[in-house]
Amino acid sequence: MRSDQFRPPIILASTSSIRRQLLSRLNVPFDVISPEIDESPFERENAQTLSCRLAEQKAATISAQFPHALVIGSDQVVWIESEPHIFIGKPLTAARAYEQLRILSGKLVHFETAVNVQCQQLNINRTELIRFLVHFRNLSAVEIQRYVAFDQPFNSAGSIKAESLGISLFEAMHGEDFTALMGLPLIKLSQMLREVGWQVP
Ligand SMILES: Nc1nc2c(ncn2[C@@H]2O[C@H](COP(=O)(O)OP(=O)(O)OP(=O)(O)O)[C@@H](O)[C@H]2O)c(=O)[nH]1
Numbered sequence: 370m371r372s373d374q375f376r377p378p379i380i381l382a383s384t385s386s387i388r389r390q391l392l393s394r395l396n397v398p399f400d401v402i403s404p405e406i407d408e409s410p411f412e413r414e415n416a417q418t419l420s421c422r423l424a425e426q427k428a429a430t431i432s433a434q435f436p437h438a439l440v441i442g443s444d445q446v447v448w449i450e451s452e453p454h455i456f457i458g459k460p461l462t463a464a465r466a467y468e469q470l471r472i473l474s475g476k477l478v479h480f481e482t483a484v485n486v487q488c489q490q491l492n493i494n495r496t497e498l499i500r501f502l503v504h505f506r507n508l509s510a511v512e513i514q515r516y517v518a519f520d521q522p523f524n525s526a527g528s529i530k531a532e533s534l535g536i537s538l539f540e541a542m543h544g545e546d547f548t549a550l551m552g553l554p555l556i557k558l559s560q561m562l563r564e565v566g567w568q569v570p
Pocket residue numbers: 382383384385386387388404408427443444445446459524525526529530531532535550551552553
């Protein structure tokens with residue numbers, strides 16, 4: 370669609386303040402509406418399928434109410450290389466953040482981040498999955514305590530704020546888009562928005 374044609378209003382279907390901050394970096398106008406969905410995995414569902422399904426479901430929930438809008442949904446599923454069917458969510462408390470990081474210490478951890486863009490009126494529905502890998506250092510109990518107290522990563526899957534002090538917990542990281550690790554893959558999302566006629570930048 371040419372960029373001078375009708376461009377649907379954008380809605381971010383999310384409760385995440387980080388996703389809102391990340392989308393703001395693309396300099397496009399958008400509203401935010403929280404999708405209330407059940408994020409429980411299906412029986413034997415793998416991380417990649419779960420992440421894509423939830424991203425689509427979040428966007429679809431809002432798109433059903435606003436069929437003319439371009440709705441963005443995203444989801445991140447975190448899992449440890451050696452235990453692919455155990456998903457690490459948001460800790461929500463200091464105690465659980467401490468417990469999560471004790472488990473992640475020394476491990477190879479996958480961050481699967483899916484983003485869905487859909488607009489019913491324009492018959493658009495696209496999902497992309499961006500993978501990111503973090504090798505955590507062997508963390509001492511004192512380091513974990515100091516980190517949790519400083520960053521308070523209670524609403525971050527895997528109990529890290531990679532853009533903040535969380536980076537000091539890493540041995541190495543591998544991925545094409547650091548913003549995917551934070552929860553919204555902006556390189557791919559920019560491309561998806563351009564393909565539906567938004568000028569980014
Ligand atoms: N600040 C920060 N947040 C992170 C990082 N990694 C993951 N997150 C956040 O962890 C959350 C992952 O949980 P999800 O279930 O995908 O999303 P949510 O927070 O429930 O928000 P919804 O979009 O409403 O589902 C997201 O809000 C991510 O932005 C990070 O490195 N830094």
